[in-house]
Amino acid sequence: MCSVHWLNQPGMGNNAPGTHSTTIEKSLESRLQQLKCHFTWNLITGDESLDEFEDRVFNKDEFQNSECKATMCNIQAYVNHLRGQNKAALKCLEDAECFIQQQYPDQAEIRSLVTWGNYAWVYYHMGQFSKAQAYLDKVRGVCEKFSSPYRIESPELDCEEGWARLKCTQNQNERVKVCFEKALEKDPKNPEFTSGWAIACYRLDYWPARQDSIDSLKGALRLSPNNSYLKVLLALKLEMEDENQAWELVEEAIRKAPGETDVLLSAAKFYYKTHNADRAIQLLTKALEYLPNNAYAHYHIGCCYRSKVLGMVHRRETAFNGNQMRFQKLIQLAVDHLRKAEEIKEFLEHSCSYLAGLYAMTNKYEEANYYFQKEFKKDLSPGLKQLLHLQYGNFQLFQMKCEDKAIHHFMEGVKIRQETKPKGKMINKLQRIALRRLSEDEFDSEALCILEFLRELNEEGEQAAKEAERGLDAEKAAPSASLHENGDE
Known part of the structure; x- marks a missing residue:
């Protein structure tokens, strides 16, 4: 340390x-x-x-x-x-x-x-x-x-x-903002101080509490009209409410600063968010000219190609023979960049599970299992651990045809004391497996164990809910501490 x-x-x-x-x-x-x-x-x-x-x-x-x-x-x-x-x-x-x-x-x-x-x-x-x-x-x-x-x-x-x-x-965004505010008290029209303050406000929109940084960024740009990084940040904020203006800001920033990596990387984020993976890949590839060994640039390119792969799967385009070659090529590109990222910096979030999923799509089960096991070695949050158990359980169930291992991982994921979407999905899968097995054999011991496990889990959940309700009654005036937490995890 x-x-x-x-x-x-x-x-x-x-x-x-x-x-x-x-x-x-x-x-x-x-x-x-x-x-x-x-x-x-x-x-x-x-x-x-x-x-x-x-x-x-x-x-x-x-x-x-x-x-x-x-x-x-x-x-x-x-x-x-x-x-x-x-x-x-x-x-x-x-x-x-x-x-x-x-x-x-x-x-x-x-x-x-x-x-x-x-x-x-x-x-x-x-x-x-x-x-x-x-x-x-x-x-x-x-x-x-x-x-x-x-x-x-x-x-x-x-x-x-x-x-x-x-x-x-x-996690010092509030303190950063105070530094620039102190500077602005002495020189309120200073372009550099205003830019720093606006970037701090932008960061504060995401942690620890939301606030509207659009006006801050616009004010900073009036004093620093050639600051391309500020333009991309403003575009990222405007993306939901005025995509055309956001797009113009991003393209102008890229034209004015074609070799600035922070502009290229942030602009790529904008295009990824607006579902233009091809443009994001183009900008990230340009950034790699200046940052050839940057694991994060490779990782994000891999994620872009992976999103294109998943899009084809979702649209069922892989069912057509003419698309099969393109599908395989996209998978290979995604794998190449994610592996490069993993070689440069091990244990990037999701990198191994993404690789495992891509290998599973091409029936390379040994490689898929290797990366799943590597992902399990990471220090994961409870929500990510549950998601991994769900993914690996599905791999065992559908690709490896090993229901016992799938059941084990679904149960391990459900044991983690956090309510998430993956946990709900694993409970449903366990219920379906148990009911199917009992329809084939009403004395199936594995199915009966699963149902007993789920019954005990449900009782524990009801008890926890009652205790939580008693706690709320005791502290009615206390504000919620999780107002801005992500409910999916």
Whole structure:
């Protein structure tokens, strides 16, 4: 597990000078803790490993913040340090300084405070305390102009913290929004601050609570009319109410920024949602030119081809001989990309169960069973575990003709204490199997066991419902804690 408490370990690097006393080190660390930078923002929290953090920030997250190159360099420096690659971290910080000079020549000092703070922390961990102090002095030289030694309130610093948290954290959207709101209080018409605030509002539409970000995105676009990423986000919000305008926004964004991966990936999401898998595949393939080993791009291409396969099955097009070759080709394309994704990054959600289902369609049962077993090894939520038991039970029942194994998995899925659609389907399947077997043999022990199991399950459900009702009576005034939960799971 990786967390920020690693950072409070002086002398992590080589050449830690033995002549410096513990008192000097503690004094230096005390000043470092006052800095506003990636080392003091607690960007890695909970049980997330460094591998998971790095993968999410640089591979999974569509938002690349391509306009703020210094921000990405600082984040890469922070990750490199955590990897023990301090020389590489210093090189990233040099790049960040160059980008700041290019992008903000009139604000270079104040925009460099975060980078200088990161420099100080890296040198401190390398045991090069004099260099760490030199960067502390640079920070102090700017902050003292505002009557503060190492920490000042500045919209530029609030903005930089907002970008860092937007890129690096999953569940801090409210805090991200506050960072940009603080910046906007000082400079309400700043395009960069407004863009960050709008993106935070967009994220908040999905977690933790819904709010309407359309006006926020439109306001940000008025100040940043060439921001293609904002256009795609707005299109994703407008997709249900004005698909024509949404489509125009997406196509304009792609024309203006044909090589920006966050635009390509988000635009692909738009087309997938609007049932245009071919266009989504085209954009994802373009993104792969810039991200050849990105597991998520391969995964989403595989999902697009899989949706085309399922569409043919649903429309019964596979029954016609002329479509059989196309059907097989689509399956192979879906398999190729999903396997590539799985090779690059194991245990992507649904990847193995999707592969198993595709192999089952082509009667490759050994391969299908292999990927089902691989999916069972994943750390799945109760709802996903139930869905997997349903899928594997169906595989055993219809493809492998092994009713006993199917019954076992349906029962295992039903035992999971969560009410979902897959659970209801498994209960129905068990009832049908039991009744069919009893119609053939009224003393069938397996069928009688299934019915007894379902009877006990029903009694437990009724008891749980009564207890829940008593709990509701005791807390009538309490609001629902699951207002925004997905009822399907």
